[in-house]
Every structure is written in C-alpha cells, then in structure tokens.
Amino acid sequence: MRQARAGGYRRDFPHGVMFHRFHASDTASAWQGALSPAQFEAILLFVGIENILSPRDWMSRLQEGTLEPQHRCVTFDDGLRSQADHALPVLERFGLQAFWFVYSCVSDGIPVKSEVYSFVAGACGGMPGLIEEFLQRCPPGFQEQLRSPAFAAYEARVRAAHPFYTAKDAEYRFLRNQPENAAAFESLMDAIVSERGFTIDDLAQRLWLASADLAALSGAGHYVGLHSYSHPYEMARLSRARQREEYQRNLRHIQSVTGTTPACMSHPINSYNADALAVLRELGVRCGFRSNVTPPAHQTVNPGPLELAREDATNLLALLAAQEAASSRVM
Numbered sequence: 390m391r392q393a394r395a396g397g398y399r400r401d402f403p404h405g406v407m408f409h410r411f412h413a414s415d416t417a418s419a420w421q422g423a424l425s426p427a428q429f430e431a432i433l434l435f436v437g438i439e440n441i442l443s444p445r446d447w448m449s450r451l452q453e454g455t456l457e458p459q460h461r462c463v464t465f466d467d468g469l470r471s472q473a474d475h476a477l478p479v480l481e482r483f484g485l486q487a488f489w490f491v492y493s494c495v496s497d498g499i500p501v502k503s504e505v506y507s508f509v510a511g512a513c514g515g516m517p518g519l520i521e522e523f524l525q526r527c528p529p530g531f532q533e534q535l536r537s538p539a540f541a542a543y544e545a546r547v548r549a550a551h552p553f554y555t556a557k558d559a560e561y562r563f564l565r566n567q568p569e570n571a572a573a574f575e576s577l578m579d580a581i582v583s584e585r586g587f588t589i590d591d592l593a594q595r596l597w598l599a600s601a602d603l604a605a606l607s608g609a610g611h612y613v614g615l616h617s618y619s620h621p622y623e624m625a626r627l628s629r630a631r632q633r634e635e636y637q638r639n640l641r642h643i644q645s646v647t648g649t650t651p652a653c654m655s656h657p658i659n660s661y662n663a664d665a666l667a668v669l670r671e672l673g674v675r676c677g678f679r680s681n682v683t684p685p686a687h688q689t690v691n692p693g694p695l696e697l698a699r700e701d702a703t704n705l706l707a708l709l710a711a712q713e714a715a716s717s718r719v720m
C-alpha cells in the first residue's frame with residue numbers, strides 16, 4: 390500500500406496537478422502509477438472542478454499576477470496515447486482543458502525507453518518485478534555505485550519528494566540516471582524487454598500520441614507545451630548548448646504540428662538548473678512546472694513562473710484511498 394504524504398494535501402497556493410499514465414477501467418492492468426477514468430474523475434472532484442482553470446486563464450493570470458491559492462490546472466506529461474484514450478473523455482464531460490507537455494523524438498521514430506520499460510512492466514506484473522530482475526542482473530560496477538554517498542543523498546532526496554518510491558525504485562532510478570551508465574543500462578533493459586516478447590517498434594506505435602492528435606488537442610483549446618526533445622533523465626547535467634537544442638527542437642516540432650508557438654512547459658523528470666531557465670526565457674517560455682510541491686531550498690513553493698509547483702496525482706490518489714478507508718471505519 391502506498392503511503393500518503395504526511396500533512397495531506399496543501400490547498401494554500403496555486404498549483405498544477407500532474408498526470409502521467411492511464412488505463413481502461415475494465416482492465417486489471419498494474420501499469421506503474423496508471424489511473425483509471427474513474428480515479429481521474431475522483432481526483433478532479435477532490436481538487437474541485439470549480440478551481441480548475443483553462444490553460445489560457447492560467448497563463449494570463451500567471452502573467453498578471455492574479456493566480457489565487459485555490460487555482461489549479463490539469464497537466465499531462467509525455468504525450469501518451471493512454472491520456473487521450475482514458476482521461477480526455479472525462480475532461481470533455483466537465484468542459485475542461487489541460488496542458489499537454491510532450492517530447493518530440495517519438496515523432497521522429499525514436500522511442501523514449503523509460504516509457505517502454507514502464508509499459509512492459511505493466512504487462513508483466515508490475516514495475517517491482519522488472520526492477521528486481523534488473524538489479525539482480527546489473528554488473529558489479531553498478532552495485533558499487535549504490536554504496537556511494539551520491540546514492541545516499543539521491544535516495545534521501547527522492548524518497549522525501551515521492552514517498553511512494555521504494556528503496557529499489559530509488560536504486561533503479563539512480564543507476565538509470567547516471568549518464569555513464571546509459572549504454573549498459575539500455576542494453577540490459579532492452580534484453581529484458583525482448584525476452585518478454587515485446588519489440589520496441591511495436592510498442593512505440595501504441596504508446597504515444599501522433600502529431601494529428603496533438604493538432605486536434607490544440608484546436609480544442611488545450612495547450613501543447615514543451616517537455617524537451619528526447620526526455621533526458623537529467624537535463625541539468627547537460628551543457629547549456631545541449632539544453633537549448635533539446636528545447637528548440639521540441640519547440641519547432643510543436644510549432645509545426647499545432648501552428649502555435651508554445652509558451653508553457655514542464656521540466657522533464659523535474660531536472661533543471663539556471664541554464665535551463667535562461668534557455669527557456671530566451672525561447673519565449675512564460676510558464677514552467679516542476680514535478681513536486683516541495684519548495685526548492687530556501688525558496689517559496691512557487692519561486693518563479695518557470696518553477697511552478699505541481700502535485701503528483703498518485704499522491705492525491707493515496708490520500709483519497711486513506712480518506713475512504715477512514716470513513717469506512719467510522720461507518
């Protein structure tokens with residue numbers, strides 16, 4: 390059972406609600422963190438439909454400085470087909486629009502492997518099993534990295550921000566995120582994927598929204614925003630030039646597909662630094678989201694328009710489940 394964050398849901402500042410994966414309500418999919426349409430609806434009701442601004446209103450209030458503590462917006466990261474299949478009909482029923490932060494490499498036929506691995510995990514009994522298999526098979530050099538002070542600091546940081554991460558989640562993510570591990574990590578994971586009967590190309594077709602889908606969303610009042618070109622695990626470790634290339638290619642792709650210039654974004658895997666913020670300003674971006682509500686060190690919850698807080702929907706789901714359990718005890 391996932392644990393709700395101590396202190397519950399903070400309603401005293403404007404923020405986004407962050408969604409990733411969805412599955413149909415009639416499947417028993419254990420896809421990591423995937424929500425059903427009914428769970429999505431329950432979260433929207435929990436934050437309050439009346440509090441949810443359209444992207445247009447959110448952006449103009451942000452610019453005018455008139456966002457109020459109760460204001461929320463709905464955000465989807467990673468441009469996943471499951472979001473349009475299972476969450477969009479719920480939004481439409483409530484007459485709501487959302488931000489869709491998408492990466493662009495998939496439109497060039499380059500899959501983002503982390504998403505592929507999550508999908509395969511969902512189809513094969515869940516992420517813990519896949520992570521377990523990876524950790525058992527990883528080379529001695531990887532094991533050594535898990536005994537470093539850098540790992541201890543990382544583990545403390547991510548488990549504070551994401552209380553539902555297990556120790557093994559932290560180990561997996563840490564090893565995955567080290568640029569020097571990239572080749573060995575991918576070949577190990579790709580081997581696990583193909584041993585389980587999946588091909589990367591087939592999965593790519595099924596996982597992501599196509600350009601026509603993004604154009605349709607944009608035409609219906611949703612905002613399609615930046616999320617980098619290739620979704621690097623740690624954007625902040627790239628040079629400023631590489632970061633600029635990531636966001637510029639992403640921006641050109643969205644421009645070409647929607648005919649509009651995106652001025653909103655979310656930081657991929659919450660990784661950014663001063664270079665990222667400078668690049669985004671240069672590209673005309675006016676609204677950017679983090680992936681948590683934990684204030685950056687020595688700062689307020691929303692330190693600037695390119696570092697706005699978002700609550701992870703999986704935290705809200707855990708809170709809702711805890712509330713439900715408490716009320717059924719009372720009855």
Ligand SMILES: [Zn+2]
Binds near residue numbers: 466467616620657658
């Ligand atoms: Zn992402």
